[in-house]
Amino acid sequence: MLPPAFYYICLSKAYLLYTAIVAIRHLLNYILENMKILVCISIVPDTTMKIRIGGDKRSIDTVGIQWIINPWDELSLTRALELKESSSGAIKSVTVIHVGTASSEPALRKALAIGADDAIRVNAEPSDAYFTAAQVAEMVSKEKFDVVLCGIESSDFNGSAVGGMIAEFLDIPSVSAVSDIKSDAGTVILTREFDGGKEEVTVPAPFVAIVQKGIAKEPRIASMRGIMNARSKPVRVAEPIAIEPLTCIAMFEKPEARPGCRFIDAENAGLLIELLHDEAKVI
Amino acid sequence: MSVLVYTENWDGKFKKLSFELVSYATEVAKMLNTSVSAVSIGNVAWEELKKLGNYGASRIISIQSGHLATLDNQAYTSVIAEVSQKENATVLIFPNNNTGKAIAPRLSVKLKAGIGSGVSRLPLYTHPFTVYKRTYSGNAFAHLVINSDIRILTLAQNSFGITETPNNCVIENLSSAFDNSTGKTVLREGQKQSGKILLTDADIVVSGGRGMKSPDNWPALVELASFLGAATACTRPVSDEGWRPHEEHAGQTGKIIAPNLYIAVGISGATQHLAGISSSKCIVAINTDSNAPIFEAAQYGIVGDAMKVLPKLVAAVKEIKK
Numbered sequence: 391m392l393p394p395a396f397y398y399i400c401l402s403k404a405y406l407l408y409t410a411i412v413a414i415r416h417l418l419n420y421i422l423e424n425m426k427i428l429v430c431i432s433i434v435p436d437t438t439m440k441i442r443i444g445g446d447k448r449s450i451d452t453v454g455i456q457w458i459i460n461p462w463d464e465l466s467l468t469r470a471l472e473l474k475e476s477s478s479g480a481i482k483s484v485t486v487i488h489v490g491t492a493s494s495e496p497a498l499r500k501a502l503a504i505g506a507d508d509a510i511r512v513n514a515e516p517s518d519a520y521f522t523a524a525q526v527a528e529m530v531s532k533e534k535f536d537v538v539l540c541g542i543e544s545s546d547f548n549g550s551a552v553g554g555m556i557a558e559f560l561d562i563p564s565v566s567a568v569s570d571i572k573s574d575a576g577t578v579i580l581t582r583e584f585d586g587g588k589e590e591v592t593v594p595a596p597f598v599a600i601v602q603k604g605i606a607k608e609p610r611i612a613s614m615r616g617i618m619n620a621r622s623k624p625v626r627v628a629e630p631i632a633i634e635p636l637t638c639i640a641m642f643e644k645p646e647a648r649p650g651c652r653f654i655d656a657e658n659a660g661l662l663i664e665l666l667h668d669e670a671k672v673i
Numbered sequence: 674m675s676v677l678v679y680t681e682n683w684d685g686k687f688k689k690l691s692f693e694l695v696s697y698a699t700e701v702a703k704m705l706n707t708s709v710s711a712v713s714i715g716n717v718a719w720e721e722l723k724k725l726g727n728y729g730a731s732r733i734i735s736i737q738s739g740h741l742a743t744l745d746n747q748a749y750t751s752v753i754a755e756v757s758q759k760e761n762a763t764v765l766i767f768p769n770n771n772t773g774k775a776i777a778p779r780l781s782v783k784l785k786a787g788i789g790s791g792v793s794r795l796p797l798y799t800h801p802f803t804v805y806k807r808t809y810s811g812n813a814f815a816h817l818v819i820n821s822d823i824r825i826l827t828l829a830q831n832s833f834g835i836t837e838t839p840n841n842c843v844i845e846n847l848s849s850a851f852d853n854s855t856g857k858t859v860l861r862e863g864q865k866q867s868g869k870i871l872l873t874d875a876d877i878v879v880s881g882g883r884g885m886k887s888p889d890n891w892p893a894l895v896e897l898a899s900f901l902g903a904a905t906a907c908t909r910p911v912s913d914e915g916w917r918p919h920e921e922h923a924g925q926t927g928k929i930i931a932p933n934l935y936i937a938v939g940i941s942g943a944t945q946h947l948a949g950i951s952s953s954k955c956i957v958a959i960n961t962d963s964n965a966p967i968f969e970a971a972q973y974g975i976v977g978d979a980m981k982v983l984p985k986l987v988a989a990v991k992e993i994k995k
Binding site for chain 2: 523566604607639667
């Protein structure tokens with residue numbers, strides 16, 4: 391027969407193990423139940439508008455420009471809201487962040503009307519990707535967001551850089567070209583695309599997901615009620631941290647003019663193939 | 674000093690894209706009076722690595738570590754940063770594809786190196802270092818000054834072309850130095866397209882819009898594409914409707930492509946679509962509406978019904994290929 395102390399030790403070990411499991415589960419639930427998503431928003435000229443270069447050549451002429459939320463950011467906001475709604479409370483909040491001057495408030499209000507819980511505006515001209523990413527990274531580390539979503543590109547600067555830069559400033563994982571985000575028993579699964587395929591991956595939170603087409607089918611449109619609610623939602627204004635941009639634009643130029651179209655009679659369509667072969671030499 | 678170029682491989686093979694990047698790096702190195710080092714991560718055979726020398730690389734650094742089999746942005750960034758410091762690189766060059774976009778921005782922060790993304794020409798000046806890049810989705814081009822000592826460029830695909838500059842290159846295997854470089858990205862499952870010409874690789878693209886009227890009309894377009902050895906593409910409404918898979922969507926929010934020949938069938942030419950295809954070398958438009966904006970971007974145009982025109986084109990291609 392074993393001494394009673396043995397049973398005592400076994401029991402106490404089992405108890406310790408039990409309490410450890412309970413503690414881990416509590417922690418996991420806490421993380422899952424309190425997940426905070428941050429969606430980065432860039433504000434760009436309406437993509438259907440003609441772009442005119444300003445008199446100083448270094449900027450574009452903003453007269454008559456309609457400002458919209460960058461299309462990819464609008465899709466990532468839509469997906470963040472869908473995830474929150476289907477998370478049965480696990481996702482606590484969806485916050486939008488924007489680096490820009492007071493003139494971008496209407497577009498931020500639109501993000502709130504679509505359904506974001508609150509907004510942060512870092513009060514500065516977003517002079518380059520490095521500067522912008524540093525501002526966002528600062529807010530992520532201050533406010534401890536678990537998931538940061540960025541569009542893969544902005545339709546104005548086409549830099550595709552801010553998302554990856556935020557992750558590196560914070561030394562956290564990033565996954566790029568994400569076309570789907572889903573949650574499976576508390577694990578966030580990301581689908582990313584590469585030339586010729588796609589794959590499902592996971593990374594530990596906090597992380598940055600850089601999203602592309604496919605992430606949401608249609609951008610969500612603000613409802614009347616959403617617009618009313620947005621009025622009482624907070625837009626917090628933060629002052630920027632000091633950081634030197636690494637790049638600047640010296641000038642803009644228009645794309646080279648196209649040579650003009652040569653029309654070929656539909657009845658004689660075969661001539662097109664001859665021209666492509668003999669004149670343009672592309673087939 | 675050197676120019677470091679990241680040469681991605683697909684199942685151990687390089688593609689046209691990798692050779693274009695090395696060709697570009699070689700010209701940048703000439704401007705700076707220096708040489709090109711290429712870095713390759715993954716299992717690539719010696720013979721394949723040596724090919725990079727044909728386009729001007731003088732040193733090839735190969736890292737064949739099993740830990741790096743899955744792309745982990747953080748781990749790849751650390752590895753390339755270390756190689757960059759070892760090679761004393763002042764310019765780093767990446768493709769402007771999903772892989773380049775995953776790594777280059779992180780590296781920019783790590784090395785405090787300004788980034789010029791989507792450049793489509795050689796640097797305009799070296800003092801101050803100025804690059805030519807696409808902005809406003811192709812509606813304006815910027816002269817971007819990069820003020821840092823190290824610069825990172827991502828090259829728009831098919832914007833520079835391939836030039837052979839045979840060089841006796843040295844291959845260095847650095848795998849053992851990175852045995853401990855593990856990433857946090859866990860791969861669950863992956864799928865690859867097979868047997869199809871990839872849209873981003875294709876020299877010729879045949880693309881359809883809503884003017885094709887119905888998904889049932891696509892076989893005529895696919896037939897022309899297959900005779901031309903072309904990839905097929907489509908506009909956003911077509912992929913949104915589910916007529917074609919979303920991988921085929923070319924346009925601002927889809928794929929940005931620059932093939933040598935782009936044949937737009939039943940596409941009116943909305944700015945968002947043009948944003949994705951306007952860098953194509955030659956654009957052909959086939960549309961029933963002679964006022965469609967696509968004709969302003971096109972070099973050749975046919976006003977007519979796609980279903981009548983496509984078979985004629987197929988017949989003419991057969992004639993030429995004889």
